[in-house]
Amino acid sequence: MNPSQTQAAQASQQTSFVLRNDANGVAFLSLNRPQARNALSQAMIDALQVEFDAIATDAAVHVVVLSGEGPAFCAGHDLKEMRAAGYTETYAEALFDACALLMQRIVSLPQPVIARVHGIATAAGAQLVASCDLAIAADNTRFATPGVNIGLFCSTPMVALSRNVSHKHAMQLLLTGDLIDAATALRFGLINEAVPEAELDAAVATLAGKIASKSRHTVVIGKEAFYRQAALPLAEAYDYTKGVMVANLQARDAQEGIAAFIDKRPPVWCNR
Template sequence: MSEEALVLRQDKDGIARLTLNRPAARNALSRPMIAALQAEFDRIAADPSIGVVILAGNGPAFCAGHDLKEMRSADYGASYAEDLFEACARLMQRIVSLPQPVIARVHGIATAAGAQLVASADLAIATDDARFATPGVNIGLFCSTPMVALSRNVSHKHALQMLLTGDLIDAPTALRFGLINEHVSGEQLDVAVEALAVKIASKSRHTLAVGKAAYYRQAELPLDEAYAYAKGVMVHNLQARDAREGIDAFIDKRHPTWCHG
């Protein structure tokens, strides 16, 4: 399969939909698929027409994690593994650093690096019957890199429960843990994801980019440094044309007209 076919992209009304396209392999993240997904996110980062990204999967699952058959065919080599996990880490960081918010549209299973994708996304909506796991412990390969994203989304005890047992958790449990925002019926999944994407896409893209970057930056800072940093962000943000347009529109009781700058 060509690299171009591994990830499908469809743009509409400021929303880019990326679809993992290895349905027969449960969208396992082979090295070529990681490269294809990285390339699409890099293109989107430089595309001012896109305000929101939806990340989905073709076939019966969202993503089953890394491609174990590929690992075995590479004879579990250290150089292969170094390249694979470095590329995966770079991909997850690209999702977080992307100016546009990313919504994971989850169905079926999201396991190991698939759960890592969900945790790395800014928002996630799943079907009622979706299942999540970091099952590496069951095959002797602890989910250490998925752990990074997971531990930044859920509490320590919930993260360790998933990591140490490898058990599948259902969508209500994932919601309770904080891994997803909501779960809906399969028939309502696209409606719910689209509604959320459209709502976010209606905002100023400049403001969204400022806010997303600031959220992740302040979360890593001590409280006093976080407030000092956030103050600077707001002072800078207030000088933007969209901030002034938004405030004027609110006072004048009209809808704002964004210039996305």
């Protein structure tokens, strides 16, 4: 097998861990290790990174929906793979580096990412939910950061978790390892909405469609600005967002949107 054939075979094997289907400006990504409850093996993380990197430069995609095949959204890292690797520092460094880069890729992705959550989302699976911009869960979903129960504290999931929920709620999850239901996850602020499982697809489609109907250019500006200003002191945040709004006002879509509002007509976006 020549090098190009080897690369093609590796890419085919890699992307099989993630399914992608695009429709009406929405990229639907689904974790595809149902037999392992979509545990984040190194190959799964790599496959997700490939898909998100491709989506980042895909102008046809306005929104991403991330879901899981089978009975669960994601059960966290693949503990069987960890044991098989011998828990070596080299393996662990590579795994957690790749996972951290994946979570940051979701945040830095130009398009908003909606987590469609069902079954369980535990450890790095809860980290995935927290890293997504929005999340809708079936009302029978359960969440946890249970690393403390097996002697491996959920330190990297803690980063995303503590940026989504209050410190006391984050510490409750991290220190007890207890499962919480979707109603509690909603109260904690980990998800946006909890709906009956039969209504999950419709609820996600409605939210994704609503965002996809907006100016892609404007949404991209807004997502980037949201995360950048959140890391700044108050005065610097206002100074930065002032600059964002000044630049945004020069965009054709901003001027079209204002005109459409004044003229009482639907806007026609050009995504510029």
